Amino acid sequence: MKPRDSSKTTVTIRDVAKMSGFSASTVSIVLNNAPLARYIPPQTKARIQKAAKSLGYFPNVFAKSLRSKRNHTVGVMVFDITDPYCTPILRGIENSLYQASYLQILADAHNERGRFERYLEMLLERRIEGLIVLANWLYLDINLLADIERGKIPTVIIGRELESDATSSVIVDDEAGAYGALSHLYGLGHRKIAFVRGPKALSSSKARWRGVQRFAKDTDLELDARLIVDLPDQLNPNVGVDDGFRMTDELLKRKRPFTALMAYDDMTAFGALRALAKAGIKVPGNCSVVGFDDINPSQLFVPALTTVRQPMEAMGAAAVVIVNDAITAAAEARSFGAIHRKLAAELVIRESTRAVPDKSS
Amino acid sequence: MKPRDSSKTTVTIRDVAKMSGFSASTVSIVLNNAPLARYIPPQTKARIQKAAKSLGYFPNVFAKSLRSKRNHTVGVMVFDITDPYCTPILRGIENSLYQASYLQILADAHNERGRFERYLEMLLERRIEGLIVLANWLYLDINLLADIERGKIPTVIIGRELESDATSSVIVDDEAGAYGALSHLYGLGHRKIAFVRGPKALSSSKARWRGVQRFAKDTDLELDARLIVDLPDQLNPNVGVDDGFRMTDELLKRKRPFTALMAYDDMTAFGALRALAKAGIKVPGNCSVVGFDDINPSQLFVPALTTVRQPMEAMGAAAVVIVNDAITAAAEARSFGAIHRKLAAELVIRESTRAVPDKSS
């Protein structure tokens, strides 16, 4: 005897049709509130709804997507989820996606190229409707871009502006942010300022330094080359701390006095803080420190870190707006050019910066 | 005239069939290396592969899943992704999932019940093959459990052991962890130890306290009620710092001396660190502090926090092993009981704890 147990695993639209006494077509029309539902009398609707509910029916998304070619799913590719910089952006993405009732498939490339490609392929296979790439830190090379464009899928990159203009992007105004941070230190009376610059390969690194230079020029502040060190090129964002520590240590060894230190980012600043503590230099008593990013731990630190805040949730949200627009454009067969958004950073003044002690006293 | 442009958006198996000169059936058999492929001569295979490649064909997952009822996707529901405790677990989950070539749909409940339910529904609609719930912090009530069980989907909960035994779980051995932490302090000579306990509603809170009590009993250590405070029940994990600060502040006001403080978790410890700093108490010079969890910022702190490390990546991996086993069991129509794994925590000794100063000196 065949199992034929009553617990028919899946209840289909035909089951609902049978129970309600109408055809599958009608059930579909009612349940989706399709245009034709206009002609369906309320009582019919009610009976169908009731049958559907009592059977616990919900439509099979695969069948649905197979016809409609839509699946309300976007891919989110991060390069390293353990980077604290990611999390708020992910929150921003998630939140906006949820509002638009999209679901996200999360892929983490671990900063590995092969993994990125494999994931990209898997995502493409799933026929995601859009793709958001969170390019924190990794030196995103151009071939990856080509891979993405091959997919012909609406894509936004957060954190990196590609040379080619074809893919949308959301970035923060690094230059203005750095300008503001330095301006803050300057306003507190600091003149001997040390810099731990970011890895040269990073575009944000360059942009932040441009901000510094511009401010220096605007105010005739002298940038002492002996007070400038660079973070090595490095794939793992989480060792930024160690590098920051090491570079600051080296800076200290130069015996060149400074009253403030501007770090490439918060992680670097944490490392610097540790190096300064080790050298017996009090922050902010003897030296002010400013970071960049405002990742979560920065406000926790003692002293809490003065830093330049990236509007990370907003960046995530902005990315979603762009993909969403692109997706609807595609659905309506409109063409849709790439969009580039640059969001403003905001200086957050906390405890790690203080006016330079008055020399006269 | 119809558009009929050559850029036929999607290339189907039939296109491959046409190009290679075989039928769709054969193409399917070859491309999936199905049992029947045994009979297909190598040259035929080669021709089909070539055609597929040259057309850039990849199968439509919807059509595929529609038949096979499998889609290699699991849902991952977190309660708050901005909680730093989440990230390493997510990494562990992602990594294991990737190995098994599963993709994950990430849902973030924001600690809101309605959002949890909505997401659960969406995930069920997608017919995810398994579900991993990351129950950090939220007081997961029993109704949610019922919701999950309704779905009949292999589920694992990380971080919470449900009363009902029906759903698998992965938790950490809180009691032993707390026991070890206290033992560490005791070994350093501390006898007047303050405690900032976690919210009473949290099961981990209770378990950790049990560990403390057990150790106290084992060693006749006296637990001074005036040195014990409780964190308020509170939904947002990120304000644990503020609560930790406030409670430590209050503790300090009691003027009851102590040489060490054991915090419910790292966030609380950060708050305590800040309160102690404010009161001019040096850590670890005048007071040792120990946390729990070992979230990312803990090692960054100055002083770096001594804490009890939860093996978060391993927990994520363990969860994946369980769902994976459950899924294959289900696929083979075997029954599969709930599994409960309790992982050991590990004491990580850093800079925030030190031997109590010798009184004789």
Add this chain to the structure above:
DNA sequence: CCATTATAGCGAATCGTTTCAATAAAACAA
């Protein structure tokens, strides 16, 4: 040389929806 058996490939049904075109009754207009 005929009966098997292995080899190669195909046609058609199926998965669960949506949607177009068709039908038919009812309502309306002339």
Add this chain to the structure above:
DNA sequence: TTGTTTTATTGAAACGATTCGCTATAATGG
């Protein structure tokens, strides 16, 4: 009354893949 429109409902054809069962040739064995 007849012809047209509106209202209600449905059958059948996709969507793109997998798979069972069938045919047909080639190889094998006696």
